[in-house]
Amino acid sequence: MRDVLSLYSEKVMEHFKNPRNVGEIENPDGIGHVGNPVCGDIMELYIKVKDEVIVDAKFKTFGCGAAIATSSMVTELVKGKTVEGALKISNHAVAEALGGLPPIKMHCSLLAEEALKSAIEDYLTKSKKGKARRHKENAKCKIQ
Amino acid sequence: MRRIYLDYAATTPTHPEVVKAMLPYFTDVFGNPSSIYSYGQEAKGAIEEARSKVADLIGAQSEELVFTSGGTEADNFAIKGVAYTNEHKGNHIITTPIEHHAGMETCKSLERRGVRVTYLPVDEHGLVDPDNVRRAITDKTILISVMHANNEMGTIEPIAEIGKIAREARIYFHTDAVQTVGHIPVDVNELGVDLLSMSAHKLYGPKGVGALYVRGGTKLLPFMHGGEQERRRRASTENVPGIVGFGRAIELAKQEMDEEAERLTYLRDQLIKGLLERIDHIRLNGHLTKRLLNNVNVSVDFVEGESMLLNLDLEGICASTGSACSSSSLEPSYVLLALGLSPELAHGSLRFTLGRENTSKDIDYVLEVLPKIVAKLRAMSPLLKSRR
Numbered sequence: 103m104r105d106v107l108s109l110y111s112e113k114v115m116e117h118f119k120n121p122r123n124v125g126e127i128e129n130p131d132g133i134g135h136v137g138n139p140v141c142g143d144i145m146e147l148y149i150k151v152k153d154e155v156i157v158d159a160k161f162k163t164f165g166c167g168a169a170i171a172t173s174s175m176v177t178e179l180v181k182g183k184t185v186e187g188a189l190k191i192s193n194h195a196v197a198e199a200l201g202g203l204p205p206i207k208m209h210c211s212l213l214a215e216e217a218l219k220s221a222i223e224d225y226l227t228k229s230k231k232g233k234a235r236r237h238k239e240n241a242k243c244k245i246q
Numbered sequence: 247m248r249r250i251y252l253d254y255a256a257t258t259p260t261h262p263e264v265v266k267a268m269l270p271y272f273t274d275v276f277g278n279p280s281s282i283y284s285y286g287q288e289a290k291g292a293i294e295e296a297r298s299k300v301a302d303l304i305g306a307q308s309e310e311l312v313f314t315s316g317g318t319e320a321d322n323f324a325i326k327g328v329a330y331t332n333e334h335k336g337n338h339i340i341t342t343p344i345e346h347h348a349g350m351e352t353c354k355s356l357e358r359r360g361v362r363v364t365y366l367p368v369d370e371h372g373l374v375d376p377d378n379v380r381r382a383i384t385d386k387t388i389l390i391s392v393m394h395a396n397n398e399m400g401t402i403e404p405i406a407e408i409g410k411i412a413r414e415a416r417i418y419f420h421t422d423a424v425q426t427v428g429h430i431p432v433d434v435n436e437l438g439v440d441l442l443s444m445s446a447h448k449l450y451g452p453k454g455v456g457a458l459y460v461r462g463g464t465k466l467l468p469f470m471h472g473g474e475q476e477r478r479r480r481a482s483t484e485n486v487p488g489i490v491g492f493g494r495a496i497e498l499a500k501q502e503m504d505e506e507a508e509r510l511t512y513l514r515d516q517l518i519k520g521l522l523e524r525i526d527h528i529r530l531n532g533h534l535t536k537r538l539l540n541n542v543n544v545s546v547d548f549v550e551g552e553s554m555l556l557n558l559d560l561e562g563i564c565a566s567t568g569s570a571c572s573s574s575s576l577e578p579s580y581v582l583l584a585l586g587l588s589p590e591l592a593h594g595s596l597r598f599t600l601g602r603e604n605t606s607k608d609i610d611y612v613l614e615v616l617p618k619i620v621a622k623l624r625a626m627s628p629l630l631k632s633r634r
């Protein structure tokens with residue numbers, strides 16, 4: 103029952119105390135749902151996209167202090183980014199923005215990166231399907 | 247900020263009276279107990295006085311006590327000692343999956359050297375069934391090692407019953423009594439143990455000192471080779487101030503035990519009741535009644551332990567958890583898993599262990615603060631939604 107409490111930077115604790123963007127987005131354009139194979143934690147990330155720009159992001163996380171802080175930070179980082187730009191956000195960038203994480207907690211920031219990637223992938227597949235569907239419908243119209 | 251310490255099972259503050267008793271042995275009476283001049287002999291006398299105090303509390307003879315560097319060494323000494331000394335007789339040890347790391351890792355190290363170890367199952371409250379002990383015995387069994395009370399979830403094991411079985415079968419019986427000595431009555435004869443581990447810093451004594459009780463007639467190879475200290479069982483110049491402090495702490499524990507037991511049991515039950523009332527989807531881990539009088543261990547659904555601890559710490563409350571996230575191995579508590587808890591429930595576990603400084607105000611404070619923390623964390627938990 104060892105504890106790791108005093109290992110966090112001030113920035114981590116700040117985001118842990120007041121996490122930004124907690125919750126779900128109704129009718130999101132993308133949802134990322136990932137589990138952490140290391141310790142069994144879970145994160146959900148919701149994004150809203152307009153003209154290829156992420157206009158809103160929210161999260162729900164079951165995990166440690168670092169997991170909550172990185173979730174909060176990643177939602178802050180992606181807002182206003184293009185989908186393409188958001189894909190480039192690495193877990194290291196998230197950790198760095200938090201003033202660093204203890205080495206044993208780096209895997210928690212990976213959870214945030216993966217949740218983001220999976221939300222974007224979800225968006226891309228949905229929008230592709232959407233486009234395809236619209237395409238089809240348009241085609242149908244023409245035939246008729 | 248108000249600070250409330252609720253982690254007495256991890257360690258206790260050294261009692262001021264204990265510190266006072268220790269101080270002269272750093273300076274005035276600094277002599278080596280093995281020296282024959284008066285400085286040395288005075289130190290030796292102090293050690294023997296402490297030895298008789300400790301022996302007296304557990305119903306043992308002074309000669310049956312070996313001072314060690316703590317509970318971990320006592321466990322290592324007992325388990326490896328019996329295994330090495332009885333190699334010619336057998337190579338089978340019976341133990342449990344809920345032992346403290348000190349016992350658990352010692353058994354595992356012996357397993358790697360070819361000793362066979364049976365880990366008895368425990369029920370959902372953490373209790374060992376003595377009948378299972380009986381059934382596990384073979385003609386190669388040389389040691390049974392079952393802890394007196396578990397440090398995490400507080401369950402008190404039926405040591406006396408197992409002791410009878412061990413005695414009938416003429417097998418050495420060891421118990422780790424680190425959590426019980428000084429807190430509840432412990433008597434080596436009533437328990438029927440041959441070896442018993444103790445630690446000073448769990449009973450308001452100093453860190454770095456403990457003892458192993460070794461029943462007269464028990465053959466045990468020395469744990470440390472060197473000088474002739476501790477009747478050649480454990481070489482090394484004695485930790486005189488530590489041993490003196492241990493003796494004084496035992497003396498105080500004995501004086502205050504009954505009153506403190508009643509007080510802590512009341513506070514413990516107040517905390518358990520309050521938590522179960524004020525937080526839904528919460529469960530008590532361990533046994534309801536066969537339980538250490540200062541232990542509260544609960545699992546809170548849908549939330550993770552480290553984040554609860556951090557929030558508690560921000561409110562000035564020190565507690566602990568069996569969550570994977572807060573262990574350096576990133577694995578959930580093996581003790582809680584042995585009770586059949588899911589990894590998620592182990593994740594959401596919280597342990598409060600009460601002690602001398604706690605009052606009912608502290609309990610009220612925890613009961614006021616924790617439900618808010620749980621609500622805050624549940625609001626961000628993806629687990630809760632999926633259950634709806």
Ligand code: FES
Nearest residue numbers: 141165166210571
């Ligand atoms: S989420 Fe488990 S250690 Fe961070």
